[in-house]
Amino acid sequence: MDTKKAAKIFKALSNPNRLELYFKIAQMHESSFPADSECFVTDIISSLNIGAPTISHHIKELVNADLISTEKKGKFLICKVNEELIEEVSKILSLKQQ
Amino acid sequence: MDTKKAAKIFKALSNPNRLELYFKIAQMHESSFPADSECFVTDIISSLNIGAPTISHHIKELVNADLISTEKKGKFLICKVNEELIEEVSKILSLKQQ
DNA sequence: ATAACGATTTGATAACTATCGAATTAATTG
């Protein structure tokens, strides 16, 4: 991964609310065994105290950085993390770098 | 580490030039076996094409996020990475998380 | 001591960002 793309990803994670949003999505995603539970945005909105328009904006940023992808299900929006990408980023940061 | 601190670190890494600066410091630091070679800012300035004032600003940001520490040696500035912190960040990002 | 050099500070500017309220769209429920 080149530096520019990495910087873009870090930028997407650089806002506290957006980072928390990302972590919530990741956590929901992780606890989805075996029932493959899905992460609805509505639930997240109630747990962060920022408005829906801002959440919408943050989600767009996360998608734009390729950190998550979304899918519409009726009137709901489902988010899921891009596991490969975040592992890659994690490795870049690790000095041992393996 | 709490979300706010993590976000602050990501912010410090969110600018392409600053990230490259950080990587250069880390890399110089890593290749310091066994001669404990030191990372002088001057060398970095010539390899990135932004001015000295901007570099100075970026270094302050990295120090402020605790990602690096600096030490004055005569008229030169030496930078070294905070290895523990970046390992911690790397682990937070890893979904496997350990 | 004077010049040269590395680095920092200051002040300015253009660009970007997080957030909100209001309006809107789209889907579901009564």
Add this chain to the structure above:
DNA sequence: CAATTAATTCGATAGTTATCAAATCGTTAT
């Protein structure tokens, strides 16, 4: 169909940031 609900879009605003040029500070070399 009407009302409700989830989400998005729009427009505005206050705050932040990256960068530069010019000036300054400290250290070293001539």
